[in-house]
Amino acid sequence: MHPMLNIGIRAARAAGELIVRNMDQVTDIQISEKGLHDYVSEVDRKAEALIIDTILKAYPRHSILAEESGHSGTSDYQWIIDPLDGTTNFLHGFPQFAVSIALKHGDTLEQAVIYDPLRQELFTATRGSGAYMNNRRVRVSKRKELGGALLGTGFPFGNSFKLEVFINTFRTLFPITAGIRRAGAASLDLAYVASGRLDGFWEFGLKPWDLAAGTLLIQEAGGIVTSVNNGADYMKSGNVLTANAKLHEELVKILATAMIENK
Ligand code: IPD
Ligand code: CA
Ligand code: CA
Secondary structure, eight states: OOHHHHHHHHHHHHHHHHHTTTTHHHHHOOOOOOEEEEEEEHHHHHHHHHHHHHHHHHHTOOOOETOOOOOEEESSSEEEEEEOHHHHHHHHTTTEEEEEEEEEETTTEEEEEEEETTTEEOOOOOEESSEETTEEOOOOOOOEEEOOOOEEOHHHHHHHHHHHHHHHHHHHHHHGEEEEEEOOOOHHHHHHHHHHHSSSSEESOHHHHHHHHHHHHHHHTTOOOEETTOOOOOHHOOOEEOOOHHHHHHHHHHHHHHHTTTO
């Protein structure tokens, strides 16, 4: 295993343990609202500090981009961290949340870890070496028809224009697929696409820390990741569409028409 992946895993496991230990005390946890439906708790902050500490102990010169504490460092190696993805779920005891950690070198994603501490599912990828769940190789689904497909998505909040666009895409996809899930932790949605549990996923308004690790996992699992309009700027725009190549092609066409027709 690549030593940098190893450090990412160590950090994710430590944060996961801290999160689970705090689950019983959710009523005593200090919470603040960053924006509409956007919460942060002291558990997010403590988990993030623990991750950063673990990484910097091993790689003191590396840069960090973390959801709660922002950007630091000037190195070409940048760790992109979501210490607790699915905070709203966590605060409600809804068992769907994860730690997401990626390492980028220059513009290239090199390592990815997504850890679900409740199920103890560890999703990992190193560029060029495939995607794994608990050391078992995973691949995106082979489904060829949208008709039987299970898709994941997320609701955009804090932006009524995005919500309108999202509803248009939902209205189009809902009747022609087997089902749509909104589980509330984008990193796990992406890990589920990588492992074939979901046939595809789309969401508007995500952040780099929601997307980075999941993107590499899906690519290493043989899937396609683009923006909803098939562009390359999804990390910046946060509008993401992913599936296997066949379904992705179909989804791009359908969503393009949906967004024009429903305007
Ligand atoms: C959120 C989750 C959710 C997605 C939101 C994210 P957070 O992350 O990934 O599924 O729909 O856009 O902000 O705030 O719980 O880390
Ligand atoms: Ca997140
Ligand atoms: Ca988070």
